[in-house]
Amino acid sequence: MTTPETPDVLAPAVLGPVKLRNRVIKAATYEGLSHKSLVTRDLVDFHVAYARGGVGMTTVAYCAVAREGRTDRHQIHWTDEAMPGLRVLTDAVHAEGAAVCAQIGHGGPVANPKGNGAPALSPTKHFHATTLSWAREASVHDIRRVTEAHAEATRRAVEAGFDAVEVHLGHNYLASSFLSPRINHRTDAYGGSLENRARFAREIMRAVHDAAGGRIAVVAKMNMDDGVPGGFWLDEAIPVVQWLERDGTVDALEMTAGSSLLNPMYLFKGDAPLKEFADVMPQPMKLGVRAVGKHFLRSYPYQDAYLLQDARQVRAAVRLPMILLGGITGRPVMDLAMREGFAFVAMARALLREPDLVNRLRDDASTPSLCIHCNKCMPTNFTGTRCVLVDRGTTRRETWGKPAGYVA
Template sequence: MAKPLPHQAPDVLAPAELGPLTLRNRIIKAATFEGCTPDALVTDELIEYHRRPAAGGVGMTTVAYCAVAPEGRTERGQIWMRPEAIPGLRRLTDAVHAEGAAVSAQMGHAGPVADAKSTGLPALAPGRLFNPLSMRMTRPATPHDIDRVTRAHAEAARIAVESGFDAVEIHFGHNYLASSFLSPKINRRKDDYGGSLDHRARVAWGIARAVRDEVGDRIAITAKLNMKDGVRGGFGIEESIQVARRLQDDGSVDALQLTAGSSLLNPMYLFRGDAPVKEFAAQFPQPQRLGIRLAGKQVLRAYPYREAYLLEFAQRFRAALDLPLILLGGITHRETMDLAMAEGFQFVAMARALLREPDLIARITAAPDTASQCTHCNLCMPTIYTGTHCPLVP
C-alpha cells in the first residue's frame, strides 16, 4: 500500500529532490517536439526554445525528442543520440543551466509512429501495421532488434550524461515502440514478447533496467508511461499500474510522468481541446492532405478540455504506488498545481501554456492568481513541422 499523504502539501515553488537531483521548484516543462533540428542536431533555435522557459522559472525543461536510433525518429529532423550530437547538446545544457534550471532528455524509439518515408528506414513494431502518415507498413521487430534498441537506450543515456543533462525521460507512452508492445491491441505476437502482460512489458522493463545499469545515480531517471491508450482493446489502467509497480520495485526509475493516448490511433486523447484538422492537413502533400481532411475528425477526435483532465486516472496510480509521480495534463494555473500537491503528486508538468508564455512560472511566482493566456486551441500542434510555437503570439 502507498504511504499516507503528508499532513501539509509541499509548496510547488519550493526546491525538491528528484532522485540525485535537486530542482529549484516542482514544475517541469514537458517534452514537446520542437521541430527546429533539420539536420538532427542542435540548433540555436532549439537552444533558445529551452532557454526561454528556463529563464521563465521552470525547475526543469525537457528536450524532445532524442531518439536512440535513426529509425526511431518520427521524422528525419529529430535528434538521435550519437557522438556528433554531443557538442550541440552541451551548448544547450550549458544555456539552460545558466538560467538556473535543470534539463532532461526525453529519449526513446518511436516504433510504429516513426515516419519511414521521412527517415528512409523501416519502422519497427510488434507486428505489421500500416502508418497512414508515412503510407508505409512497419517491420516486425525481431529479438535481435529488441536487444539492439535496449542497448541503444543505455548508450543514449550515457551520451546524455556526457552532454551535461541532469535527467533522462524514457518514453513508454503514446504507442511508441515500448508502448506498442504493451498494447494488447497492437501486440499480437505469440513469442516471449506477446500474450501475457509479463511478456508484453519485457521491452519496457528491460530498457529501464539497462538505462539504470548504465548511468546509476549520476543523473535522475524518469519514465513517461501511458495510463491508458484511449482506444478499445488497448493498454489500460489496471495493467499500467502493474507495469509501474515493477518499475518502482526494481528501482529503475526515480519518478513516473503519467500520460495517455496513442499518437498512432488516438492522439487527441492526450491533448484535449480543439482538433485542428484543417491546419494539420495543410502540412502534408497530396494525397495525405485530402485523406486528413476527409478522415481527420475520426483520427483527431476532439475531447473537452478542463484543468487537470488526467487527474482522475492518475489518482489511482497515486493510491497504488510509493514512487514519486509527475502529474501531466491541463495544468495552467497555480491553484491546479496546489491541487496536485494536495493529492500527493510530487511534480507537475506543463507544455502548451509555456509555449504561449515561457515566463508564466515567474509571473505566477510574483502573483499567484496569474491567469494563463493559453486557450487550448491546439493550433500549436501543426506547427511541429515548421518550428513548434504558439501561433497566437505576435
Template sequence: MDRRQRLPAPPDPFAPARLGPLTLRNRVIKSATFEGVTPDGLVTDELIAYHRRPAAGGVAMTTVAYCAVAPEGRTERRQIWMRPEAVPGLRRLTDAVHREGAAVSAQLGHAGPVADARSNRLPALAPGRFLSPLGMRMTRAATPEDIARVIRTHATAARLAVESGFDAVELHFGHNYLASSFLSRRLNHRDDAYGGSLDNRARFALGIARAVRDEVGDTIAVTAKLNMDDGVPGGFWLDESLRVARRLQEDGTVDALELTAGSSLFNPMYLFRGDAPVTEFAAVFPRPVRLGIRLAGGRFLRAYPYEEAFLLPSARQFRAALSLPLILLGGITRRATVELAMAEGFEYVAMARALLREPDLVNRMREEPGARSLCIHCNKCMPTIYRGTHCPLVGPPAGAPARPLADGG
C-alpha cells in the same frame, strides 16, 4: 485536534525539491514537445533558444524532445538521434539552460510504429507487421535481436546524455511508440517471450529501464513517461498500467513517473483535449494529402472537451497505489491547479502548451496567487511542429524556420 489538523501541509510548489540525485529549484517541469527546429538532426541555435525561454521563465527543468536512440527510431528524419556527433551541440544546449538556473532532461525513446518510414528511409519497427497510418507503409516485426539492440542503444544514449551535461533522462513508454506498442494488446500479438501475458509485454520496457539505470547509476535522474491508457479499444488500460508502474517501482529503476495517455497512431487528441486543428494540420501538407486530411482528419483528430487537470482522475489511482514520485500532466494552467496537485500527493507537475504561449508563466505563478495561463486550448500549436513549434496566437519566435520540416521527401 481532529485528523485534518494533524495532516502535514502540502509542499510549496515553488520551493526546491529532490528528484533522485537532483535538487530542482521548484516542482514545475517543462514537458517534452517536439521542437521542429533540427533540420539536420543536430542541435541548432533555435533549439537552444526554445529551451532557454522556459528556463529563464522559471521552470525547474526543461525536457528536450525527442532524442531517438537509433536512426529508425526517429518519428521522421530531421529529429536528433543520440550519437557522438550530437554531443557538442547538446553540450551547448545544456550549458545554456544551466546558465538560466534550470535543469535539463533528454527524452530518450524509439518511435517504433509511430516512425515515418518514408521520411527515415528505414522500416518502422513494431511488435508485428501492420500498415502504419502515419507512414502508410508496413511496419517490420522486431526480432529478438532488434529488441536486444534497442535496449542497448537506450543505455548508450543515456551515457551520451551524461556526457552532454543532461541532469536527467526521460524514457518514453507512451503514445504507442515502440515500448508502448509492446505493452498494447491491440498492437502486440506475438507468441514469444515479448507477447501474450502482461509480464511478457512489459519485458521490453522493464529491460530498457534496467539497462539505463545500470548504465548511469545515480549520476543523473531517470524518469519514465508511461501511458495510463491508450484511449483506443483493445489498447493498454489502467489496470495493466498500474501493474507495470508497480514493477518499475519495485525494480528501483526510475526516480519518478510522468503519467500520460493517448496514441499517436490512433488517437492523439486523447492526450491534448480541446479543439481538433484539422484545418491547420491540412494546411502544412502538400495538396493531395491536404485534401485527405480535410475529408477524413476528424476521424483521426477527435475532439475532446478540455478540462483543467483532465488526467487527474486517472492519475489519482496511481497515487493511491504507489510510493514512487509522480509527475502530473495534462491541463495544468493555473497556480491553483499546481497547488491542488501538491495537496493530492503529486511531487511535480508538467506543463507544455501553456509554456508555448507564456514561457515566463512559472515566474508569474510564483508571484501571483491567482495566476492562470492565457492558453485557450485551441491546439493550433500542434501543426507548427513542422516549422518550429510555437503558439500561433503570439507568432513564431525569431529565427524559426519558415518552411515545413516534415514533408517526408
C-alpha cells in the same frame, strides 16, 4: 493555499540525485527545431526561454535512440556529431538556473520510414495509415539492439550535461506498442500475457538505470490509457508501474495517455485543429486529413488536470514520486496536484503561450494562464513548435561557426 504537509510547488525539490529549484517541469513537446539531427540556435533559445521563465527543469523532446526510431527526419539522435550542440544547449539552460532533461525513446510504428530511409519497427507487422506503409515485426535482435541503444543514449546524456532522462514508454511508440494488446500479437516471450508485453519496457528501464549509475535522474513516461478499444488501459498500467517500482529502476513516473498511432488527440483534449493540420501536410495526406481527419483527430472536452482522475489511481498504487501531466495551467491546479500527493507538475501548452508563466505565478499566484486550448500549436511542430498567438520571429538554421554539431 497549501498546508504544512503540502509541498510548495515553487520551492526547491529533489528528483533522484538532482535538486531542482522548484517542482514545475516544462513537459516534452517535440520542438521541430533541430536540423539534420543537430541542435540549432532556435532549439537552444526555445529551452533557454523556459529556463529564464522560471521552470525547475525543461525537457528536450524528442531524442531518438536509433536513426530508424525518429518520427521526423530532422530529429536528434545520439551521434558523435550531435554531442557538441547538446552540450551548448545544456550549458545555456544551466546558466539560467534550471535543470534540463532529455526525452529518449524509439518511435517504433510511429516512426517515419520515408524520412529515416528504413522500415519502422512494431511488435508485429502493422500498417501505419499516416505514412501509408507497413512497420515490420521487431526481431529479438532488434529488441536487444534498441535496449542497448537506450543505455548508450543515457551515457551520452550524462556526457552532454543533462540532469535527467525521460524514457518514452507512451503514445504507442515502440515500448508502448509492445504493452498494447491491440498492437502486440506476438507469441514469444514479448507477447501474450501482460508480464510478457511489459518485458521490453522493463528491460529498457533496467538498461537506462544501470547506464545512469545514479549520476542523473531517470523518469518513465508511460500510458495509462491508449484511448482506443482493445488497447492498453489503467487496469494493466497499474501492475506495470508496480513492477517498475519493485525493479528499482525509476526515480519518478509521469503518466500520460493517447496513441500517436491511433488517437493522438486523446492526450491533448480541447479542439482538434483539422484545417491547420491539413495546411502543413504534403499531398496526398492533405486531402486525406480534409476528407476523413475528423475520424482520426477527435475533439475531447478540456478541463484543468484532466489526467488527474486516472493518475490518482496510479498514485494510490505506488510510492514512487509522480509528475502530474495534463491541463496544468495555474497555481490552483498546481496546488491541487501537491495536495493529491504528486511531487511535480509538467506544463506544456500553457508555457508555449507564456514561457515566463512560472515567474509571473511566483510574483502573483492569481495570474491566469492565457492558453485557450485551441491546439493550433500542435501542427507547428512541422515548422517550429510555438503558440500561434505569439509572434516569435523567423527560424535561424544557417551554419553559424559554432562547435561541430551545433547549427544556428
